[in-house]
Amino acid sequence: MITHDAGARGFGSDNNSGIHPEVLAALADANGGHQAGYGADAYTARLQEVFRSHFGDRATAYPVFNGTGANVVALQAACDRWGAVVCAESAHAHVDEGGAPEKTAGLKLLPVPAVHGKLTVEGIAREARGFDDEHRAQPQVVSLTQATELGTVYRPEEIRAIADFAHARDMRVHLDGARLANAAAHLGLPLRAFTTDVGVDLVSFGGTKNGLLLGEAVVVLDPALNRGLDRLRKSSMQLASKMRFLSAQLIALLSGDLWLRGARHANALAALLHERVRDLPGLRVSHPVEANAVFVTLPAAALAELHEKFFFYDWDGAAGEARWMTSFDTTPDDVDRLAEAARAALGAR
Numbered sequence: 001m002i003t004h005d006a007g008a009r010g011f012g013s014d015n016n017s018g019i020h021p022e023v024l025a026a027l028a029d030a031n032g033g034h035q036a037g038y039g040a041d042a043y044t045a046r047l048q049e050v051f052r053s054h055f056g057d058r059a060t061a062y063p064v065f066n067g068t069g070a071n072v073v074a075l076q077a078a079c080d081r082w083g084a085v086v087c088a089e090s091a092h093a094h095v096d097e098g099g100a101p102e103k104t105a106g107l108k109l110l111p112v113p114a115v116h117g118k119l120t121v122e123g124i125a126r127e128a129r130g131f132d133d134e135h136r137a138q139p140q141v142v143s144l145t146q147a148t149e150l151g152t153v154y155r156p157e158e159i160r161a162i163a164d165f166a167h168a169r170d171m172r173v174h175l176d177g178a179r180l181a182n183a184a185a186h187l188g189l190p191l192r193a194f195t196t197d198v199g200v201d202l203v204s205f206g207g208t209k210n211g212l213l214l215g216e217a218v219v220v221l222d223p224a225l226n227r228g229l230d231r232l233r234k235s236s237m238q239l240a241s242k243m244r245f246l247s248a249q250l251i252a253l254l255s256g257d258l259w260l261r262g263a264r265h266a267n268a269l270a271a272l273l274h275e276r277v278r279d280l281p282g283l284r285v286s287h288p289v290e291a292n293a294v295f296v297t298l299p300a301a302a303l304a305e306l307h308e309k310f311f312f313y314d315w316d317g318a319a320g321e322a323r324w325m326t327s328f329d330t331t332p333d334d335v336d337r338l339a340e341a342a343r344a345a346l347g348a349r
Contacts, residue, residue, distance in 0.1 A: 009327075009334050010311035013209075014179075014266060014292060017327040020211030026252035027213065027245060035244045039063070043247035047217075050254045051205075054191040055219055060226055061205070062218040063246040064238040067178045068097045070204035070216040073236050075141060076105045077220070077229045078172040078202060083107055084137035085174070086127045088114035090149045092176060104236060108137035116287045117148030118158070121165045128169055142166045145176040146194070147183040150286075151270070151293030155187070156194040163199025172225070173199060178206035178216070181263035182291035196221050207253055210262045211328050215246040262328035266292035269326040269335055276339035282346045286321055294324045302345040309341050 010016060019027075035041035044063065051061040064070045071093050075085055085101065087094050089111040093101050101107050110127040112119065119142070130136040142162060147153045163173045175195060177183075180203070184191055195203055203219040218233070220226050233239050240246050253259045267290075274289040277296065286295035297320045298306070306312075306322075315323045324338065 009330060011324040011326065011330075011334075011338060012311045012313055013325050014327040015209055016311075017211070017329050019213045020253075020258065020262060020328060022258055023211050023213065023249050023252045026248045030244050030248035037241045037243065038239060039243045039247075041244040041247070043244040043251060047247040047251055050251055051217070051219055054254060055203070055221060056192055056196045058221065058223050059196070060220045060223070061250075062220070062229060062233055063240065063243055063250065064216050064218060064233060065214055065240060065246070066238075067092070067176070067204060067206055067208065067216050068100050069236060069238040070206075070218050071097065071143075071174075071176055072100050072105050073229065073232050073238055074174055074202050074204050074218045075101055075107055075143065076232045076236070077218070077225050078141045078174055079105075079107055080138070080140060081106065082138055083140035084110050084127075085141045085143050086110045086112060086119075086124050086139055086171075087143040088112065088117060088119050088123075088145065088148070090114060090117050091143060091145055092149055092178065093143060095149070110137070110139060114148075116152045117145070117150030118152055118154055119144055119162060121161055124162065124165060128166070128171065131169065139169075139171060141172045141174050143174040143176060145178070147179040147186070147291035147293075150295060151291045152288050153183045153186045153290040154194065156189070156198050159194055159200065160198040167199060172201045172222075175200045175203045177203045179209055179263075179291055180205060181210050181259045182267055185260060185263035185267050186290050201225060207250055209327075210253065210259060210266075212249045212253060215249050217250060263292070265328055266326045266330065269330040269332070270294050270324075272332065273324060273326065273335045273339060276335060277342050280343055280346050283342065292326045294326075295321060296324065297321045298342070298346070302342070305345040306338075306341055310338055 112123040
C-alpha cells in the first residue's frame, strides 16, 4: 500500500532516500530460516572479515541501530566516567543528538570553533587542558566528523596532525563517519588511509545515509578499546536481537564497491548542483563543496519560493542559509529542476 509519491525526491537529507535495491535484495536473501540472535549469526561473523578488509586486521565491528547510538557507544568506550569530548561546534554529537552523549553516556562535550566544520589543532588546544584539575571534566577524546556536517573533508595529513596532538596528551581520536564513504569518494583513497593509518582509534561507520534501511557500526581500530564494548552496546539499547539483518546490509554495502558507487554518485550530483547555481546573482555558496552537501545563502523571498517546490532544511535561518543534500538516487533531472527554480526565484526578485 503505497502512500507517497514514489517518484518524488527532495534535497533535505540523504536519510530521506529509500533502500538501495542491492541492499534490499541482501535483506531478502538473509531472511530464510533461523539464525542465532544477538550477533551469534553467520552474517555478523562474515562482517568482521569485511570490515577488516577496509580498516586492517585489528579492526572489530559492532553493528548498532543508528548514528547517535554509534556515537554514544563509541565515546563511552573511549572515556572514563569523568571524561570529556572535544568536538566542533557544528558536530552532530553536539547539535543534533538531543544531548544523548551527555544524558545517556554522562559525558561532557567541549565544543570549539571549527573552520568550515573542520577542527584544527589550535582549536582543540583551547579545551585540551586542565587534565589534573579535579574541578574540570577531563578531556579524553577528540571527536572529528568525516565528511563534516558542513560538507567538507579532512585530508589524511590533517587527521594525522590532530591524532598526534591528541595521543601526546593521552587522548583518543574518534571519527564520526556517518558520511565516511563520501569522504573516501572525494579523496580517492581507501578507508584505512584516513582512519587506521593516521591514528584514528575508533569510528562510527555510517550506512543509513548510503542506502541502508538502518544500521551503522562502531569500528574499533585499537583493540584496547574492545574491553566492555559489547556491554556498553547492550546498556545503550543498541544491541539488535536479529542482528543478521544489520550485518547483511553492511556486507552488501562493503563487500564490493556499492559503498563507493553510491557515494561517488551523490558527490557528483552535489558538484553538478554547485556548478549550476554558484554564479546565480543573489546566491552565495557558504562552504566548499567536497562531499554531497551544498550550503547556500539566499534572500528570504527566494528561499520561501523554493520551499514551496522542494523539501530542504534551512541551516541558519537568520542568515538565509540553506542546505541542499544529494543522495545515491538523486538524478541530474532533480538537480536541473532545483537549479532552474533557484534561477527563477532569484530572477523574480
